[in-house]
Amino acid sequence: MCGIVGYVGNREASPLLIEGLSKLEYRGYDSAGVAILNDGKIKIEKCKGRLKNLENKLEEFPIEGGVGIGHTRWATHGEPSDVNSHPHFNKDKSIAVVHNGIIENYIYLKEWLGSLGYEFLTETDTEVVAHLVDHFYNGDIVKAVADAVEKIEGSYALGVVSKNEPEKLVAIRKDSPLIVGLGEDENFIASDIPAILSQTRKVYLLEDKELVVLTKEGVTITTLEGMPVTKEVFNVTWDAEAAEKGGYEHFMIKEIHEQPKAIKDTMTSRIMADSDEIKLDDINLTKEDLKNIDKIFIVACGTAYHAGMVGKYVIEKLARIPVEVDIASEFRYRNPILNERTLMIVVSQSGETADTMAALREAKKQGSRVIAVTNVVGSSAAREADDILYTWAGPEIAVASTKAYTTQLIAMYIIGLYLARLNDKMSVEEYRVIRDEMLALPAKVETLLENKETLQRFADANKNNDDIFYLGRGLDNAVALEGALKLKEISYIHAEAYAAGELKHGPIALIDDGIPVIALATQEELFDKMVSNIREVVTRGAKVLSIACEGSTAIETVSDAVEYIPRAIDLLTPVLSVIPLQLLSYYVSIARGCDVDKPRNLAKSVTVE
Ligand code: M6R
Numbered sequence: 001m002c003g004i005v006g007y008v009g010n011r012e013a014s015p016l017l018i019e020g021l022s023k024l025e026y027r028g029y030d031s032a033g034v035a036i037l038n039d040g041k042i043k044i045e046k047c048k049g050r051l052k053n054l055e056n057k058l059e060e061f062p063i064e065g066g067v068g069i070g071h072t073r074w075a076t077h078g079e080p081s082d083v084n085s086h087p088h089f090n091k092d093k094s095i096a097v098v099h100n101g102i103i104e105n106y107i108y109l110k111e112w113l114g115s116l117g118y119e120f121l122t123e124t125d126t127e128v129v130a131h132l133v134d135h136f137y138n139g140d141i142v143k144a145v146a147d148a149v150e151k152i153e154g155s156y157a158l159g160v161v162s163k164n165e166p167e168k169l170v171a172i173r174k175d176s177p178l179i180v181g182l183g184e185d186e187n188f189i190a191s192d193i194p195a196i197l198s199q200t201r202k203v204y205l206l207e208d209k210e211l212v213v214l215t216k217e218g219v220t221i222t223t224l225e226g227m228p229v230t231k232e233v234f235n236v237t238w239d240a241e242a243a244e245k246g247g248y249e250h251f252m253i254k255e256i257h258e259q260p261k262a263i264k265d266t267m268t269s270r271i272m273a274d275s276d277e278i279k280l281d282d283i284n285l286t287k288e289d290l291k292n293i294d295k296i297f298i299v300a301c302g303t304a305y306h307a308g309m310v311g312k313y314v315i316e317k318l319a320r321i322p323v324e325v326d327i328a329s330e331f332r333y334r335n336p337i338l339n340e341r342t343l344m345i346v347v348s349q350s351g352e353t354a355d356t357m358a359a360l361r362e363a364k365k366q367g368s369r370v371i372a373v374t375n376v377v378g379s380s381a382a383r384e385a386d387d388i389l390y391t392w393a394g395p396e397i398a399v400a401s402t403k404a405y406t407t408q409l410i411a412m413y414i415i416g417l418y419l420a421r422l423n424d425k426m427s428v429e430e431y432r433v434i435r436d437e438m439l440a441l442p443a444k445v446e447t448l449l450e451n452k453e454t455l456q457r458f459a460d461a462n463k464n465n466d467d468i469f470y471l472g473r474g475l476d477n478a479v480a481l482e483g484a485l486k487l488k489e490i491s492y493i494h495a496e497a498y499a500a501g502e503l504k505h506g507p508i509a510l511i512d513d514g515i516p517v518i519a520l521a522t523q524e525e526l527f528d529k530m531v532s533n534i535r536e537v538v539t540r541g542a543k544v545l546s547i548a549c550e551g552s553t554a555i556e557t558v559s560d561a562v563e564y565i566p567r568a569i570d571l572l573t574p575v576l577s578v579i580p581l582q583l584l585s586y587y588v589s590i591a592r593g594c595d596v597d598k599p600r601n602l603a604k605s606v607t608v609e
Contacts (some may be wrong), residue, residue: 001027001099002086003072004178005195006159007139008169009186009216013068018055020195021070026244027050027191029072030080030378031036035087035096036068037166042096045084048073049316056544057414066216067169069159069173074395075105075377078123079176090134094163095141099126100191101155101176102392103257104269109151118586124167125154133160142213145170145372146224149209154268159189160476160503173206175261180204180212180219182233187214201236202433235451240560252490254397256582257449260442262403266410267390271417271435276428281369282388290422293343293369296323299308299331299359300347301606303401304408308347309478310574311412316433317571318426329354330476331362338366339515345371349396349404350605351379352396360384374413375404377465391416398597399604400490402582405482406445409575413438414419437569441576448579452587454563455580458519458545462516463491464558469510470497470516471537472583473530476520479574481519483581490599500533518581521548521555522565522573534558545575545584 003024005598008015017034028288032054033046043063047053051072071086073224102108106125109132114120118131129148136147141162149156155175171189173177178467181188181196183204188196189212193203204221206212210229221229238247248254270279296315300306304325312323326336327345331354336346344363348356351374360381363370372385375393382388391407417434420426462468468487472480480497487495498507500519511517517537521530527548534544540589546559549567557561565576589596 001074002191003027003029004069004100004159004170004191005196006169006189006214008067008071008167008214010066011182011186013065014058015065016199017068017070017320018051018058020190020196021051021072023194023240023244024072024191025196026397027072027074027247027599028330028397029074031073031075031082031085032071033087034061034063034068034070034163034217035098036163037063037163038063038065038165040166040306042089042093042161042163044087044089044096046087047082048085049084050328055301058064064486067161067166069096069098069161069169073080076102076390076392077125083534084122084124086121086122086126088130090130095130095137095354096161097130098159100130100157101255102265102268103128103156104154105152122269129158132269137162139164141165141168142211145239146211148309149174150224153498155265156385157191167215170609171212171214172209178206179397180206180214182219185216187216187219189214192243192246193238196239197236197240197243202233203236204231205234208511210605217306219316242319244285249590250398252400252402253586253595255396255403256579256586259403259406259579260395262393262448263410263445264442266407267414267438268392270414271438273436273439277430278352278421279412280389280392280414280418283418284387285369287422289369289510290419292341293321294341296321296343296345297306297336297338297363298345299328299356301328301353301355304347306354306478306482306485307405307412307480308345308416310409310475311345311347311415313478314412314416314571315419319423320425326359328353328359331359336362338363338368341370342368344368345372345373346385347408347411348381349375349378349391349401349408351381352605352607354607357381357384371415373415375407379395391561392478399599399602400585400596401485406575408546408580410438413474434569434571437572441568441572444568444576445536445579447566448576451563452583453516453581454561456587458561459584459591462543463588463591465516466494467510467515467523468493468495469507469515470495470520471500471503471517471533472497472520473500473526474523475574476523476526476530479577479581482518482578483585486582489602490585490596491592491594492600493588500530503536508536508540510542511537511542515542517542517544517583519546520548520577520598521552522577523570525570527552531555547580594605
């Protein structure tokens with residue numbers, strides 16, 4: 001996620017911006033830049049790579065001035081590069097803008113501004129904001145920003161400076177975080193509290209569409225219509241480390257809570273309530289191309305592999321194309337049958353996993369087309385694949401993958417729908433039903449995140465067990481595997497997932513008095529069979545926590561505890577049922593005193609075979 005810092009005051013802005021940006025490094029970024037008002041001009045310095053590169057540049061070519069904005073960029077639109085880095089200028093370099101978020105209607109705005117003569121130098125969505133503000137500028141930068149945001153759809157936190165009003169910094173947010181820091185004869189903006197914590201502990205927490213004007217003398221906040229807004233000052237009492245996690249104790253729990261937004265962002269501008277079109281900018285597969293494809297391989301590791309298992313089910317069901325899912329480390333060595341009629345989908349949060357990359361290269365070598373589903377713009381997978389579908393989860397810092405997984409699921413649904421429509425296997429009416437259900441998912445995840453008591457109780461009661469089993473059928477089986485992986489990697493408890501119907505072919509011998517079993521029963525068609533499987537383990541002494549859809553109360557007769565998820569069509573329940581499993585793993589891990597974010601023996605990105 002991008003990071004924003006802004007400063008207005010009597011001190012030099014440059015070192016304060018760099019220091020602030022360094023405190024936002026935890027958010028992940030691929031480039032950085034600053035814009036500082038200097039001697040009647042705005043000067044920008046920006047570059048790809050670490051903040052240190054920018055710092056070195058500023059040491060070589062210092063920019064003096066007491067008003068400035070800074071930015072760390074996590075690429076979404078356009079690869080990480082010097083030119084795509086923020087800040088961005090308007091055409092005569094009198095206005096500079098930094099932005100965090102996604103401008104959903106940027107293509108429309110770009111075309112419209114282009115027709116008015118504006119030229120675009122970057123691939124970013126943000127550049128439209130600089131030109132929009134320019135378009136509306138008529139001697140009042142505050143009004144120009146207010147008019148510009150009225151045209152923008154999507155999420156944004158913006159910092160804007162103008163050389164014509166050099167004493168002001170204008171800021172506004174919608175669905176992206178932004179706070180104001182209050183100092184003595186100086187004021188700040190930032191994406192997050194840690195950026196300014198060494199300068200002040202007094203902040204305003206901004207609400208959506210509150211328009212802020214900062215000068216060194218003070219801060220005014222109004223509505224877009226100019227009505228004054230009165231706010232209480234929030235006194236930060238957390239230490240710097242806690243502040244980085246936005247008040248959460250660990251990155252993992254923060255990222256679990258970021259899922260409604262990450263899911264929404266991943267659907268943004270691809271599937272829309274008012275359109276029957278699925279828009280995938282970086283996938284150029286045509287109807288003709290698809291006619292020539294008779295098999296799909298989904299290849300990935302770990303959690304991404306589990307998302308691929310859901311992908312197999314979804315694509316086969318919707319698009320009626322045979323899909324095989326492979327663990328990337330196994331794929332190459334089993335002499336897979338690949339050719340130009342094969343489509344490979346690699347799934348990788350980092351886009352750098354060595355085994356996944358090796359599978360991708362093998363497929364390309366043998367003439368197959370490759371789609372990369374990845375969270376990192378410009379990653380190796382994105383560069384080497386023919387087509388890309390980015391998950392817009394934002395950087396994931398905890399080793400245990402949570403928001404990357406749910407956004408990978410969304411990517412699987414989007415690809416499934418896209419192929420089904422291209423393949424003429426799905427009517428518009430059928431498409432609309434699934435699309436509308438998908439658009440309702442963020443709100444359902446939000447509700448789930450409010451119910452933690454049952455999970456906390458179960459975690460506490462079972463934290464000292466040596467083994468925990470997970471059972472499910474169909475899509476629930478894929479989610480059970482992910483639940484078990486989550487638990488074992490962060491709590492070091494032996495956790496095993498089985499297809500519930502397979503139980504009596506061996507694993508049931510492990511069930512004994514008091515063994516905890518997590519049973520997923522969200523698939524309506526398989527519900528009764530699942531209840532029978534649960535009964536089989538209960539009879540042998542298991543303590544069962546079931547995950548079922550609201551209203552499936554029959555499950556209570558065979559469960560010690562039930563965590564209900566909001567109802568959704570069977571196909572989409574994995575996005576919901578995994579949330580309690582993530583939370584359960586987290587609570588078990590902290591109850592056992594484990595290092596949740598950095599579990600032993602594991603690395604976030606596995607770039608060796
Ligand atoms: O970056 P990738 O998605 O390719 O990573 C794949 C796995 O290494 C990753 O999902 C791993 O299993 C996580 N630690 C799971 O939480």
